[in-house]
Amino acid sequence: MGSASSSYRVIHLDVDGRIQKVVFSRFCSPCDIKELFCTALGVPRNTNLSLLDSSGAMVSIDPTMPHNTERLPYRVVPMTGGQLADKEELFQNVLTQVAEQFSRAFKINELKTEVTNRLAMLEKRVELEGMKVVEIDKCRKDIKKLREEMASRNNSNFLEDTKKLTPRRDVPSYPKYHLSKETVKALRLPTFDAWQWEPNEMLSCLEHMYHDLGLVKEFNINPITLKRWLLCIHDNYKNNPFHNFRHCFCVTQMMYSMICLCSLQEKFTQVEILILMTAAVCHDLDHPGFNNTYQVNAKTELAVRYNDISPLENHHCAVAFQIFSQPDCNIFSNFDPEAFKLIRQGTITLILATDMARHGEILDSFKQKVDKLTTQMKSTSPV
Ligand SMILES: [Zn+2]
Numbered sequence: 001m002g003s004a005s006s007s008y009r010v011i012h013l014d015v016d017g018r019i020q021k022v023v024f025s026r027f028c029s030p031c032d033i034k035e036l037f038c039t040a041l042g043v044p045r046n047t048n049l050s051l052l053d054s055s056g057a058m059v060s061i062d063p064t065m066p067h068n069t070e071r072l073p074y075r076v077v078p079m080t081g082g083q084l085a086d087k088e089e090l091f092q093n094v095l096t097q098v099a100e101q102f103s104r105a106f107k108i109n110e111l112k113t114e115v116t117n118r119l120a121m122l123e124k125r126v127e128l129e130g131m132k133v134v135e136i137d138k139c140r141k142d143i144k145k146l147r148e149e150m151a152s153r154n155n156s157n158f159l160e161d162t163k164k165l166t167p168r169r170d171v172p173s174y175p176k177y178h179l180s181k182e183t184v185k186a187l188r189l190p191t192f193d194a195w196q197w198e199p200n201e202m203l204s205c206l207e208h209m210y211h212d213l214g215l216v217k218e219f220n221i222n223p224i225t226l227k228r229w230l231l232c233i234h235d236n237y238k239n240n241p242f243h244n245f246r247h248c249f250c251v252t253q254m255m256y257s258m259i260c261l262c263s264l265q266e267k268f269t270q271v272e273i274l275i276l277m278t279a280a281v282c283h284d285l286d287h288p289g290f291n292n293t294y295q296v297n298a299k300t301e302l303a304v305r306y307n308d309i310s311p312l313e314n315h316h317c318a319v320a321f322q323i324f325s326q327p328d329c330n331i332f333s334n335f336d337p338e339a340f341k342l343i344r345q346g347t348i349t350l351i352l353a354t355d356m357a358r359h360g361e362i363l364d365s366f367k368q369k370v371d372k373l374t375t376q377m378k379s380t381s382p383v
Contacts (some may be wrong), residue, residue, distance in 0.1 A: 012073040015041055019073050031064040036060065037061065041076055048079035064285040179208055187253065188260040202249040203230050209256045209277065218270045220334045230330040236285050236319060243287035252280040275343055278331075279350035281317045282320035287312065292355065310355040 013020045020040045024033055034304055035045045048336055051059040051073045059065055059074055070075055179187075186192050197205070210216050237245040255276055259265060265273060288295075288302070295303040295311045302311035321344065324330050332340050353362055 004262060004322050009065070009067050012068050012070050013037065013040055013064065013171050014073040014075045015239070019070055021070070024063070026063045028063050033065075034061065037076060041078070043078060044224060048081060050077040051075070052077060073179075090360060096165075096356065184208065184212075188257055190254060190261065191256045192253055192257065194246060194253060199234060199245060199250075202245065203227075205232060206230050206249065206252060206281065209252070213256070213259065213265070213270075213273055213277065215270065215274050215277070219274065219332075220329045222333070225329065225331055225333065229323065229331050232326075232329045233281055233285070236323065238287060240287060240289040243284045247284060252277065255280040272341070272346070275276065275346035275350065278320075278343070279347045281311075282323075283316055283351050283354050284345065285316045285319040285323075287316065292357065295358060310352055310357070311353045313355045317348050318353075320347065 007026055008023050009026060011022045011024075013022060022036055022040050024036055028036075034049060037049055038045045038047050039050075041047075041049070049061065051061055051065075053059050054072045096202060140152075146297045158258070165352060187208070194202075197262065207226060207230060211223070215221065216223060234245050237243070237248055259273060259276065264276075268276070288300075290298075290300075292303075292310065292312050296301075300311070303309070306314040322382050324332060332343055335343065352358075
């Protein structure tokens with residue numbers, strides 16, 4: 001039996017005062033032994049047990065556990081609530097950890113879902129943006145086409161060459177044209193043929209008019225500033241079929257001939273003569289080649305800027321004073337602020353009056369004045 005005693009272990013348990021003998025093999029696992037003890041106690045197999053010896057010391061439940069006698073049995077104590085709670089806590093911790101692991105796994109999934117969704121959104125956006133790009137590209141092409149069309153009609157675009165406002169420094173850059181006596185004489189007549197002259201000749205003629213009317217001397221205008229200003233005026237007329245620098249010259253020459261022919265210098269002040277001449281020179285500056293009706297109907301930049309109220313005339317005037325705002329081109333630099341104010345007011349009034357929409361109204365007012373003057377002259381003249 002010696003071999004039997006070495007292969008088997010006999011343990012005595014105290015189960016509620018009753019001694020229960022348990023025999024198990026040395027090769028049993030601790031789990032098997034515990035299950036065996038549970039069966040001996042009549043409790044479920046997975047019940048946690050504590051084993052205490054006679055001194056109250058805990059005995060580990062495993063195949064090598066010290067054997068005992070019937071007289072000194074081990075007391076079997078099922079796990080207390082606290083102990084169970086500890087175990088439960090441990091279990092809960094394990095569960096939490098497992099849950100966390102799962103959660104992380106799920107989070108990764110969530111992340112994956114989010115990334116996928118975002119990608120889908122981006123793809124959609126790219127698609128939409130792509131459409132926008134296509135639209136923008138179409139618009140650009142349309143604008144380019146329009147610009148080309150405008151350029152072909154106008155030769156140059158509206159206010160594109162703002163550089164033109166900057167005066168040329170190399171004055172006098174146009175060759176000094178010596179006006180013959182015949183030209184000077186002809187220039188005073190409304191029959192003057194304006195079509196045979198080159199721009200530099202027209203510039204010389206305009207310069208001559210300011211000198212001839214005594215304006216340069218009277219207002220101490222710097223002759224170089226006068227040249228520079230006229231050159232700048234020339235540069236700020238577009239190459240339109242009609243509203244070009246030659247038109248500027250024609251109108252100014254007509255004004256000049258009227259002043260001469262009607263002896264207006266006897267009736268008007270020199271400041272008024274200066275205003276008449278200067279308004280004539282500036283009256284169509286930077287004309288884009290299309291009339292006010294077009295500007296308003298096409299809702300052009302000019303029409304929007306001037307609220308459909310004489311957009312062109314307002315623009316000509318604004319460009320004129322932009323030019324005067326540059327000291328190099330300011331023929332009024334010797335005027336005091338009050339005198340300049342008068343010149344400015346007069347010039348603005350005259351240029352704004354060139355809007356053909358106001359032609360009837362202005363002509364009627366003129367006729368009334370003429371009639372009044374004629375009546376006055378008749379009543380005062382000797383019979
Ligand atoms: Zn005009």
